Amino acid sequence: MAATGVTGSSPAAGSPEGAPLAVELRGITKRFPGVVANRDIELRVRRGEVHAIVGENGAGKSTLMKTLYGMHRPDEGSILLDGREVHFRSPADAIAAGIGMVHQHFMLADNFTVLENIVLGSEPTKGGRLDLAEGRRRIRDISARYALDLDPDELVENLGVGDRQRVEIAKVLYRGATTLILDEPTAVLVPQEVDELFGNLAELKREGLTVIFISHKLDEVRKVADSITVIRRGTTVGEADPKTTTARQLAEMMVGSELPSPETRTSTVRDVVVLELRGVTVATPGGRPAVDDVDLTIREGEVLGIAGVEGNGQAELVDAIMGLRPLTAGTVLFGDQDISSWSTRDRREAGFGFIPEDRHRQGMLLEGTLWENRILGHQTRPPASKGWFIDRKASRSDTARIMKDYDVRAPGPDTLAVALSGGNQQKLIVGREMESGPRLLVAAHPTRGVDVGAQAAIWELLKDARAEGMAILLISADLDELIGLSDTLRVMLRGRLVATLDPGTCTPEQLGGHMTGAHGTAGAA
Amino acid sequence: MSVVRRLGPALLAPVLAVVVALVISSAVMAALAVNPFDVFGVMLDFGETPGQQITAMVVIVNRAIPLFLSGLAVAVAFRMGLFNIGVEGQYRLATIVAAAAGAAVTLPGPLHIGFIVLVAVVVAALWAGIVAVLKVTRGVSEVISSIMMNFIALGIASYLLTGPFRGSPEGASIIATADIPESGQMPGLNGIFDLFGLANPPRQLYGFLLIAIVVGVLIAVLLNRTRFGFDLKASGMSPSAASASGVNARAMVIKTMLLSGAVAGLIGLPDLLGNTHSYTTDFTAGLGFLGIAVALLGRNKPFGIALAALLFAFLDRSLVPLQIADYPSSVVTIVQGTIVLAVVVANEIARRVARRSAAGGTAAPSGGPTAGDGSTGAVPTPPPPGSTDQRQGAQL
Ligand SMILES: Nc1ncnc2c1ncn2[C@@H]1O[C@H](COP(=O)(O)OP(=O)(O)OP(=O)(O)O)[C@@H](O)[C@H]1O
Ligand SMILES: [Mg+2]
Numbered sequence: 001m002a003a004t005g006v007t008g009s010s011p012a013a014g015s016p017e018g019a020p021l022a023v024e025l026r027g028i029t030k031r032f033p034g035v036v037a038n039r040d041i042e043l044r045v046r047r048g049e050v051h052a053i054v055g056e057n058g059a060g061k062s063t064l065m066k067t068l069y070g071m072h073r074p075d076e077g078s079i080l081l082d083g084r085e086v087h088f089r090s091p092a093d094a095i096a097a098g099i100g101m102v103h104q105h106f107m108l109a110d111n112f113t114v115l116e117n118i119v120l121g122s123e124p125t126k127g128g129r130l131d132l133a134e135g136r137r138r139i140r141d142i143s144a145r146y147a148l149d150l151d152p153d154e155l156v157e158n159l160g161v162g163d164r165q166r167v168e169i170a171k172v173l174y175r176g177a178t179t180l181i182l183d184e185p186t187a188v189l190v191p192q193e194v195d196e197l198f199g200n201l202a203e204l205k206r207e208g209l210t211v212i213f214i215s216h217k218l219d220e221v222r223k224v225a226d227s228i229t230v231i232r233r234g235t236t237v238g239e240a241d242p243k244t245t246t247a248r249q250l251a252e253m254m255v256g257s258e259l260p261s262p263e264t265r266t267s268t269v270r271d272v273v274v275l276e277l278r279g280v281t282v283a284t285p286g287g288r289p290a291v292d293d294v295d296l297t298i299r300e301g302e303v304l305g306i307a308g309v310e311g312n313g314q315a316e317l318v319d320a321i322m323g324l325r326p327l328t329a330g331t332v333l334f335g336d337q338d339i340s341s342w343s344t345r346d347r348r349e350a351g352f353g354f355i356p357e358d359r360h361r362q363g364m365l366l367e368g369t370l371w372e373n374r375i376l377g378h379q380t381r382p383p384a385s386k387g388w389f390i391d392r393k394a395s396r397s398d399t400a401r402i403m404k405d406y407d408v409r410a411p412g413p414d415t416l417a418v419a420l421s422g423g424n425q426q427k428l429i430v431g432r433e434m435e436s437g438p439r440l441l442v443a444a445h446p447t448r449g450v451d452v453g454a455q456a457a458i459w460e461l462l463k464d465a466r467a468e469g470m471a472i473l474l475i476s477a478d479l480d481e482l483i484g485l486s487d488t489l490r491v492m493l494r495g496r497l498v499a500t501l502d503p504g505t506c507t508p509e510q511l512g513g514h515m516t517g518a519h520g521t522a523g524a525a
Numbered sequence: 526m527s528v529v530r531r532l533g534p535a536l537l538a539p540v541l542a543v544v545v546a547l548v549i550s551s552a553v554m555a556a557l558a559v560n561p562f563d564v565f566g567v568m569l570d571f572g573e574t575p576g577q578q579i580t581a582m583v584v585i586v587n588r589a590i591p592l593f594l595s596g597l598a599v600a601v602a603f604r605m606g607l608f609n610i611g612v613e614g615q616y617r618l619a620t621i622v623a624a625a626a627g628a629a630v631t632l633p634g635p636l637h638i639g640f641i642v643l644v645a646v647v648v649a650a651l652w653a654g655i656v657a658v659l660k661v662t663r664g665v666s667e668v669i670s671s672i673m674m675n676f677i678a679l680g681i682a683s684y685l686l687t688g689p690f691r692g693s694p695e696g697a698s699i700i701a702t703a704d705i706p707e708s709g710q711m712p713g714l715n716g717i718f719d720l721f722g723l724a725n726p727p728r729q730l731y732g733f734l735l736i737a738i739v740v741g742v743l744i745a746v747l748l749n750r751t752r753f754g755f756d757l758k759a760s761g762m763s764p765s766a767a768s769a770s771g772v773n774a775r776a777m778v779i780k781t782m783l784l785s786g787a788v789a790g791l792i793g794l795p796d797l798l799g800n801t802h803s804y805t806t807d808f809t810a811g812l813g814f815l816g817i818a819v820a821l822l823g824r825n826k827p828f829g830i831a832l833a834a835l836l837f838a839f840l841d842r843s844l845v846p847l848q849i850a851d852y853p854s855s856v857v858t859i860v861q862g863t864i865v866l867a868v869v870v871a872n873e874i875a876r877r878v879a880r881r882s883a884a885g886g887t888a889a890p891s892g893g894p895t896a897g898d899g900s901t902g903a904v905p906t907p908p909p910p911g912s913t914d915q916r917q918g919a920q921l
Contacts, residue, residue, distance in 0.1 A: 324768060345771030354769065362769035365762040372755070377770035379755050390755050 020083030022047040022179055022210040023068065028077035030063055032419065034411050037063040039234045041077070045179075045227075050201055050211045052221040052242070055231035056254050056451035057423025058409045061214045062104055064231070065181045068212075069101040070094035081179075100177025102168040104184045104214075104422045104449065105360045108156045115139060115152035118171045142173050146200045158284070160311030162193050169200070180204065182213040184422070186220060187448045190309050190477040191512055198224045216423075216451050217478075218247040230254055251452050268301035269487050273335070274440050274471035275321070280330035282316045282495075289328065290316035292495035298440065300469040303462070305486030305503065307479065309515050313495035314475050315357060318444055321473070322354055323347050334440070348377060353438030355429055355446045357475070363429045364417050371413040374399040374432050381436070398435075406431035407454065423450040430458055434465060441465070444475040459485065479508040493517050538875035539822055539829065542867035543836070549867070550860045559852060567850045568843035568857075579718065580726040581842060587730065589831075589838035590737045590795045591809065595816025596823055596830040597744055598789035602667075603825050604748060605761040605781050611656055611671030612789045613813025614678030619649035620793030621682045621702065624804035625690040627797075628703035637709035638798060642736075645790040652678060653786025654779065661775040667782070675813075683806075692803065701805040711798035733795035740791065745827040757781060789813065818865040821872070837861065 025043040029036070037060045045051040053061050067074050070088030078085050081097055088094045091101070108117045115136055124134040136152045143150040148166045156167065165185060172180055186194045201211055201224065215221050221228060221242065228240040230253045237253055275298045282291040291313045298304045308314055319325035321332065323344040331340045334350060342350070354377065356362035364373055375384035375395050383394035399413035406427045410420050417425060426449050433441065446462065447455040462485060466472060476482045482489065483503045491499040491514040499514045551561035571581040595612055602609035609615075623645035632640055656674055659665040692703025713729025748754040759767040760777050768774050792812050793804075801808065819837055823829030840861055844854045 322769065343771070343773055344768065345773065348771040356769060361763075361765045363766060365759055365766055367762045368759070372759075375755070376759060376766065379752050379759075379770065385752050388751050388753070390750055390752060392750075 021045060021080070022049075022082060023212070024080040024083075025064070025068065026078050026080065028064065028067060028074045028079075030060075030067055030072070030074050036234055038067070038074070040236075041231065041234075042236050043229055044239075045210055045212055047082075047210055048205055048208050049226040050205060050213065050224055052225035052228045053212065053214045053231060054216070054218065054221055054228060054250060054254055057427070057449075057454055058421040059231045059254075059451075060234040061231055062183055062421060065101060065183055065212070065214065068094070069099060069181060095175050095177070098176065098178035099181065100172030100175055100179070101181040102165070102172055102183060102185060104187075106164050106168060106358070108164060108167060110155075110157040112156060113152065114150055114154050114156060114159075114167050114170075117156055117167060118152075118174050122175055138174065139170060142170050146170075146173065146203055147196065148200070160315055162189055162310035165189065165197075178208070179210040179212065182211065184214050184216065184449055186215055186217060187445070187477075190307075190515060191479060191508070192309060192516055193477075194220065216449065216455070218250045218452070221250070222247060254451065267487055268467045268469075270300040270302075270469060272300045273333075274298050274300055275473070276333040277321070278331045278333070280317070280320055280332065281328045282313075282320050282325055283328040284316075288495065290495050291320060293330070294495075294497055296490060296497065298471040298473060300439075300471055301466055302487045303466055303472040303474050303485050305474045305476070305482040305489045306492050306497075307476075307482050307489060307501075307511055307515055308492035310477065312492050314444070314492055316495075317492070318357070318442055318473075318475065321442055322352065345380065349380060351437075351439035353433040353436060353441040353443075355433055355441070355443040357444035357448070359422075359425055359429055359448075364425060366416070366418040368417055369414050370403070370408075370410060370417060370420075370428065371395045371399040373417045373428060374402060374413070376432075378432065378436050402428065402431040402435055407457070423454060426450050427454055427458075430461070434461055439471065441470055441472045443472060445477060446474070447476075447478065447481065479511055483508065483511065491515055537878065538824065538871040539833070539868065541874070542822065542864055542871040545867040545871065546860055546863040549863045550856065553859055554856060557853070559856070564847065564852055564856055567846050567852060568840070570846065574724075576724040576726060579724055580728055583726050583728045583730045585835065585838045585842050586734065587728070587795065587799075587838075588841050589834040590731055590734055591792045591812050592815055592819050592837050593737055593741065593831050593834035594788060594792045594795075595812045596819030596834055597741060597816075597827060598785050598792070598813075599816045599820040600823065600825040600827075600830060601744065601748070601757075601788060602781055602785040603761075603820055605757045605777065606764075607778065607781060607785075608668045609653065609656070609671055609782065609785045609789075610668055610817070611653060611674045611678075611813070612785075612792070612816050613811070614671075614675035615649040615652045615786050615789040616645075616792035616813055617682050617808075617810070618652055618678040619645040619790040620797055620808065621685055621690060621804040622648045623790075623794070624702045624705065624797055625685070625692075627705040627709045628692060628803070631706055631708060634708045637706075638711055641705070641709055641798065642791070642794060645794055646787045647790070649790030650783045650786040653782045653789065657779040657782035660782075661778050682804075686804065686806065690804075693805075699805050699807060701803040703803065705797070705802045709798070710802055713799060729799060731795045731799035733791075733799055736791070737795070740788065741827045741831060744788065748827075753780070792816070815861075818861065818868070821868045822864060824872070836864075 021044050023043065023045040025041060028038050028041040030038040041060070041064055043053070043064070053064070055061050066072055068079060070091045070093050079088070080086070086097060088097070109120070112120070115132060118139055119132070119135040124131045124138070126134065139150060139152045142148065148170050150163075150166060150170055156164065159167065185197060189197060204211060222245070225242045228242055228245070228250070230237045230240060230250065232254060240250060240253065277294055277296045280291055280294045281289050284290045294317060296304065306314060306317070316325060320327055323342055323346070327340060331338055333339065334347075339347065339350070360366060365376060371392070375390070378384050379390070383391060383398040385391055396413045402408065403410065403413070408420070408424050408428045408431065410424060420428070430446060443462070447458050450458065459481070462472060474482065474485060483506065486503045489501040489503045489506065489511070490497045491501065491511070493515065498517070501511060501514065554561040554564060571578040595616070598612050599609055623641045626644045627637065627641040630637070630640065652674065656667050656671045659670045660667050686700055686702065690702045691700060693699065693701040711732040714732055714734060715725055715729055718725045748757065756767065756772045756777060759770060760772055760774065764774055793808065796809055797804065815837060819830055819833045822833035822836070823831070840857050844857050847854050847856060
């Protein structure tokens with residue numbers, strides 16, 4: 001590590017003032033059958049700081065945090081909190097010690113309300129009876145104090161990813177955590193939301209709380225972290241000072257490669273219209289429609305980017321296009337066919353590819369094997385099936401091929417999906433959708449949770465597919481990705497497409513302004 | 526991958542369950558001042574002569590056939606996280622209608638049997654279909670509605686038996702439907718004993734055994750090798766991911782319940798076609814509920830269900846010898862009951878073990894009850910179709 005601003009992980013990097021560290025992990029090793037997820041990891045986190053952990057997909061970040069959170073026990077090494085060694089047997093022990101964790105993948109019960117989700121497991125009681133009023137009051141309190149903006153009685157089912165994120169954070173705060181672990185909290189948040197979140201974090205920090213967070217967005221990490229630990233292939237490669245280390249140097253420490261850029265080359269937009277929406281409206285039970293009178297057209301070789309703060313109808317729009325939600329009004333045309341009444345399967349078979357925003361909810365069978373996940377969504381076509389039968393042999397070998405081509409790091413096609421790191425799951429999904437050669441790809445956050453190297457590879461794939469005539473609907477919270485890849489940019493606000501921007505000229509700041517409605521609702525540029 | 530590694534986790538749960546059940550029931554027997562080893566001795570004693578031993582085995586297999594079919598019916602629905610508690614009502618209603626229909630017509634041999642089977646299958650499937658329709662149109666939990674439908678089915682069955690379908694003379698001690706004529710009776714398989722030069726027992730081995738085996742193989746192929754089976758399994762693992770992959774959640778519920786019901790329709794037929802030839806007030810009851818336990822123990826896999834059915838049949842057979850030896854026959858019920866409890870616990874343990882060693886990729890926990898039995902913690906009931914993922918907390 002020759003980069004400037006990088007110190008080795010020698011004990012000297014610990015705590016200069018001699019005050020005990022809030023969290024110290026010493027020589028942690030964690031093995032899974034066939035994989036060493038963590039090898040001799042060192043981590044030192046001072047009280048009241050924001051400490052970032054970075055590293056490529058499968059480096060072992062989530063595994064390390066799960067160890068700290070008591071979800072599994074390390075094979076070797078020790079955990080020290082405030083200088084004292086602890087042994088957690090379960091997350092309950094960790095919570096009791098003041099540690100809270102927001103997972104990379106949400107763990108909320110959809111058919112419960114925000115309130116029920118938050119109190120679940122530590123229900124407030126009065127005289128032995130569940131005291132929801134007290135719970136509601138405390139949640140309102142936490143919500144106001146950290147500007148989380150939560151409605152305790154909303155069903156989680158109806159919330160977008162950004163809101164779910166805040167519910168998870170509230171859940172942790174509700175349990176009185178003094179050390180917060182956030183595993184990729186910003187993966188699907190747009191910049192404004194990220195700023196809000198970081199505002200909240202600063203607030204937490206001022207109150208003496210310690211925050212450990214994992215992210216693949218290196219600029220963001222440099223902006224908010226007080227110190228950074230870099231992990232590569234399961235072991236610590238060093239600490240870095242965010243003030244003196246550049247994103248490029250960080251990336252080099254992580255993967256040894258350069259930072260990619262999403263820039264597309266020349267336009268490849270052709271004349272043939274692939275998808276057209278006319279006046280598409282999707283109602284929500286009570287209240288204004290989630291998608292309100294949306295018109296849009298995507299042509300062959302075109303990437304249509306939709307920008308918007310999470311929860312402004314993007315998820316419902318995607319569901320409507322995929323046939324997962326009924327339209328209340330409007331038509332969906334594929335080529336010149338009206339497909340408004342087609343089932344999801346009809347659409348899939350006609351050539352719709354789908355990368356969902358929440359891969360665990362809509363994209364994967366966690367209990368299933370990788371080959372089963374490979375054919376999910378493509379089970380009616382070769383290589384997945386022959387006539388009415390599933391072709392296991394062809395599915396397995398095709399899965400092995402995709403794993404190789406898309407760098408999915410796992411033992412083999414019979415591995416369970418749940419054993420993969422988040423980024424590797426994403427790569428498998430991207431691989432299976434691209435390999436089916438769709439005419440239209442609906443891609444929601446296609447690079448969510450993948451490291452900088454994989455991100456560059458996915459961008460290349462999308463560009464190549466576009467050059468070959470694939471139509472792509474791109475939804476992303478990463479504004480650089482949106483601006484860089486899109487041929488046309490539309491902004492979605494409160495269910496409507498409110499502006500059309502030229503990605504060639506608009507800046508992330510302008511785009512951000514439109515997304516929050518600061519630019520008025522008139523079409524610009 | 527070695528066979529042991531493949532089968533190890535799959536066998537772990539049921540073996541553990543049986544062992545735990547044996548230990549607990551031994552303790553109960555000891556508390557009742559009964560020597561458990563004597564009791565187990567009686568249970569394992571199949572008689573002195575080869576003839577008696579073969580008879581005992583025929584009794585066990587004959588009992589295992591309907592239990593196997595019942596377990597299969599339950600498992601088909603379990604695989605997609607549906608709880609078909611209504612198997613009991615489905616087969617009872619199907620059997621009485623099939624018995625009456627079979628007695629009312631005369632057809633050449635195989636056709637007559639085929640007709641009876643068809644009637645039973647259709648009646649049970651339609652009855653189960655009502656539960657499915659209620660679920661997809663009104664969101665009624667299939668657990669509740671299928672239990673309710675059981676009461677209705679039993680009520681209808683006894684009305685039919687005492688009313689329109691009554692075939693026994695006025696004042697007979699047992700009320701029965703009219704006998705199915707000879708052409709609709711299924712011959713036994715005792716020929717095979719002669720073939721192997723074994724003693725031919727007085728009891729007939731049900732010919733329905735062959736049909737049950739064929740059905741078992743068909744269901745196994747359907748669940749594991751076909752697109753339909755994949756869709757079903759995917760729906761059980763994650764309804765939301767299945768929908769996004771193009772599975773029509775509502776249609777899937779209906780198809781699965783129809784299939785589960787169709788298999789349930791067969792449960793009463795081994796006895797009806799091979800032995801009683803009429804539906805009576807004391808026709809074998811309770812098979813539908815036992816099927817739930819059998820499916821659990823067999824981990825929803827046809828082969829496992831066959832073994833579980835044999836185990837339960839073995840336990841059932843020992844009822845009579847135990848009574849003869851003056852032991853409480855409730856011992857058997859206790860063993861069966863503890864097996865069911867132990868299975869639920871053991872399945873959960875096995876699931877966690879499998880998950881821990883998931884990287885090997887061979888320790889796939891089966892779908893079915895583990896996929897929707899509330900073991901995910903936060904969500905106590907299986908979610909309605911098309912609802913969102915029940916897998917949160919999966920990593921806990
Ligand atoms: N339950 C498990 N069983 C087996 N292997 C596992 C399990 N959980 C994680 N692994 C393996 O451990 C390694 C580290 O995974 P981990 O989830 O910690 O990565 P990560 O750094 O969080 O990556 P990402 O950025 O993609 O989320 C991976 O190779 C993964 O396949
Ligand atoms: Mg991770």
